[in-house]
Amino acid sequence: MKTQLHFLIPVFAALLCLPAFSQIEPGSGVLHCAAKGGCRHGLIFKNSERKLYGYDVKYLRFNLNIDPAQEIIGGSVLTRFEVSGDLSQGLEMELSTAFTIDSVVFNGSRINFNHSGDYKLVANLPNPQLPGAVAELEVFYHGIPPEGEGFGSVGRALHSDVWAMWTLSEPYGCRDWWPGKNDLTDKADSIDIFVRSPEIYRTASNGLLISEDLADGYRTCHWKHKFPIVPYLIAVAVTNYEVYSEMSYSAGTPVEIINYVYPENKAAIMQQTAQTAMIMELFSDLFTPYPFIGEKYGHAQFGWGGGMEHQTMSFMGRFDFEIIAHELAHQWFGNAVTLNSWQDIWLNEGFATYLAGMSYQHFFDGYWWPRWKTLSIGFVTSEPGGKVFVDDTTSVSRIFSPRLSYYKGALLLHMLRWKMGDDAFFAACRNYLNDSRLNYGFAGTSDLKYHLEAVHGKDLTGFFEDWYYGEGFPSYHVKCNQLTSNDYRVNITQSQSHPSVSYFEMPVAVKFKGADRDTTIVFEHILNDQSWIIYPGFKIDSVFIDPDQWLVSANNTYELINKSGDVDIYPNPSTTQMRLIMSAEPESIKIFDLSGREMPVDFIYEGSGVTLEVGLLRQGYYFIRYVVEGRTGVVKFIKN
Numbered sequence: 248m249k250t251q252l253h254f255l256i257p258v259f260a261a262l263l264c265l266p267a268f269s270q271i272e273p274g275s276g277v278l279h280c281a282a283k284g285g286c287r288h289g290l291i292f293k294n295s296e297r298k299l300y301g302y303d304v305k306y307l308r309f310n311l312n313i314d315p316a317q318e319i320i321g322g323s324v325l326t327r328f329e330v331s332g333d334l335s336q337g338l339e340m341e342l343s344t345a346f347t348i349d350s351v352v353f354n355g356s357r358i359n360f361n362h363s364g365d366y367k368l369v370a371n372l373p374n375p376q377l378p379g380a381v382a383e384l385e386v387f388y389h390g391i392p393p394e395g396e397g398f399g400s401v402g403r404a405l406h407s408d409v410w411a412m413w414t415l416s417e418p419y420g421c422r423d424w425w426p427g428k429n430d431l432t433d434k435a436d437s438i439d440i441f442v443r444s445p446e447i448y449r450t451a452s453n454g455l456l457i458s459e460d461l462a463d464g465y466r467t468c469h470w471k472h473k474f475p476i477v478p479y480l481i482a483v484a485v486t487n488y489e490v491y492s493e494m495s496y497s498a499g500t501p502v503e504i505i506n507y508v509y510p511e512n513k514a515a516i517m518q519q520t521a522q523t524a525m526i527m528e529l530f531s532d533l534f535t536p537y538p539f540i541g542e543k544y545g546h547a548q549f550g551w552g553g554g555m556e557h558q559t560m561s562f563m564g565r566f567d568f569e570i571i572a573h574e575l576a577h578q579w580f581g582n583a584v585t586l587n588s589w590q591d592i593w594l595n596e597g598f599a600t601y602l603a604g605m606s607y608q609h610f611f612d613g614y615w616w617p618r619w620k621t622l623s624i625g626f627v628t629s630e631p632g633g634k635v636f637v638d639d640t641t642s643v644s645r646i647f648s649p650r651l652s653y654y655k656g657a658l659l660l661h662m663l664r665w666k667m668g669d670d671a672f673f674a675a676c677r678n679y680l681n682d683s684r685l686n687y688g689f690a691g692t693s694d695l696k697y698h699l700e701a702v703h704g705k706d707l708t709g710f711f712e713d714w715y716y717g718e719g720f721p722s723y724h725v726k727c728n729q730l731t732s733n734d735y736r737v738n739i740t741q742s743q744s745h746p747s748v749s750y751f752e753m754p755v756a757v758k759f760k761g762a763d764r765d766t767t768i769v770f771e772h773i774l775n776d777q778s779w780i781i782y783p784g785f786k787i788d789s790v791f792i793d794p795d796q797w798l799v800s801a802n803n804t805y806e807l808i809n810k811s812g813d814v815d816i817y818p819n820p821s822t823t824q825m826r827l828i829m830s831a832e833p834e835s836i837k838i839f840d841l842s843g844r845e846m847p848v849d850f851i852y853e854g855s856g857v858t859l860e861v862g863l864l865r866q867g868y869y870f871i872r873y874v875v876e877g878r879t880g881v882v883k884f885i886k887n
């Protein structure tokens with residue numbers, strides 16, 4: 248899903264424009280969630296805290312009547328399931344009480360049911376239902392969908408005097424339009440969707456369009472999807488669509504891209520959707536082939552401001568480059584491999600956001616990719632705290648926090664790529680997608696971490712503690728002090744914006760620039776106040792911290808001290824001891840205060856300089872007068 252937040256909109260055919268940088272929080276509503284994830288300790292999910300349904304969904308068949316002008320949804324949903332637990336107290340589903348349930352049919356016979364508040368529908372199955380048995384339950388219902396929580400669940404809007412009606416279930420909205428098991432543990436192996444609506448309307452949905460039948464002034468569209476699918480990714484959109492098709496290739500295999508758009512917008516949208524093919528080829532090359540080869544990918548225009556990655560058919564409120572890339576990316580990250588808890592929403596949104604960023608890198612580098620990084624880092628560091636891990640899954644606005652789940656999640660991946668290198672990072676992502684335990688199933692952060700560590704060969708626990716569970720970011724201070732004409736001492740310190748992290752251990756790149764040359768050095772910054780001696784081979788006149796923007800950091804500063812004359816002095820100010828770097832052993836060294844009084848001083852010449860003991864001096868300004876190689880000089884210092 249992508250909300251109204253967007254940074255950049257490059258338009259196809261090099262017509263580039265720059266919209267205002269907006270920050271709009273999506274869905275501010277707070278709701279109670281039936282699919283609320285359990286508590287976490289470290290990266291271990293307590294599965295025992297999940298709701299126990301006692302059945303495993305195999306197949307769903309939707310037979311719906313939808314008339315956008317009337318706002319009514321009615322019909323039936325059939326669930327074929329395998330018994331996996333105790334159903335003696337009934338089989339539980341969720342459906343809003345805004346709907347009237349007409350009947351519940353179990354294996355062809357009507358049975359009793361209870362439909363109460365809290366979306367609870369309990370069908371009283373004949374006993375006993377033995378584990379392993381496969382059965383069918385069909386719920387017949389009708390009604391006007393409730394207003395809906397989260398992002399609306401069911402939306403409706405006029406365009407050019409024609410009604411459009413659509414569903415958007417993520418995260419908990421399935422129950423606002425169909426009766427079913429709405430959680431993150433169970434994917435239906437396949438689905439059929441039949442939608443009957445007045446003839447002027449067409450329905451866009453998951454999978455392949457099998458048929459469109461016209462009869463008695465109505466059109467029935469039959470969509471079939473044969474891949475495992477989680478409930479929140481099932482969707483329908485109904486309006487007077489025009490349809491056009493494009494072709495892409497994924498790892499050499501053709502994939503049809505089918506677009507359902509409002510007739511009045513078709514010409515403009517065609518300009519934009521033409522970009523989809525190249526992005527699909529990029530993702531297929533970087534990661535794995537499109538997960539739903541054999542069916543299609545598609546876009547269906549709808550009236551919500553953002554986009555939603557319904558499986559094989561993203562619903563689009565607009566068609567800019569970034570949102571096309573973002574929703575397509577979800578087909579790998581979110582749809583083929585689905586988060587197993589809303590606490591891990593970054594596995595969906597962080598990846599989709601980052602893949603959109605990488606699409607800029609590959610197709611619009613030079614301006615858009617650096618700009619994406621600048622704006623993303625600026626957005627994430629616009630507040631001092633906030634973690635990627637979602638503590639409170641009852642808050643839809645927290646789950647879908649653009650700053651934390653989308654952009655900090657994306658930059659977390661960006662930093663892992665920096666830390667591991669491209670080859671290892673992309674190999675680990677491919678292993679994650681190809682893992683047979685996860686592919687077309689569910690994954691948590693610990694699964695991704697496992698694959699990253701397996702390729703990287705190093706423990707990433709500290710990284711996840713700092714960047715995933717921890718809050719905030721570092722501010723770096725780089726001090727670059729010339730020792731002789733050839734070498735510099737580089738010292739890096741950091742402060743943290745939030746007390747939850749004591750220190751961010753990261754490789755830090757620093758670019759040193761001279762009059763006609765530059766060099767970039769990566770420092771493994773694992774301790775505060777760490778120092779290195781470097782030999783750039785030229786006089787440095789400027790310093791750039793993290794020049795290629797790999798790190799989430801802000802308010803970075805540097806201090807460059809080039810030698811002037813015979814000596815260099817550090818630290819200055821000083822508390823106990825200081826060094827004077829000199830080209831030779833001094834003939835004399837004297838210290839004076841501001842009134843000209845000489846102070847007692849002890850010094851030792853060793854290495855390339857003199858160590859002065861100044862601990863006994865009072866605080867204030869002093870001058871050092873020295874004679875070296877026959878020349879006299881004076882430097883000022885501060886005693887703290």
Ligand SMILES: [Zn+2]
Binds near residue numbers: 248573595596599
């Ligand atoms: Zn998204």
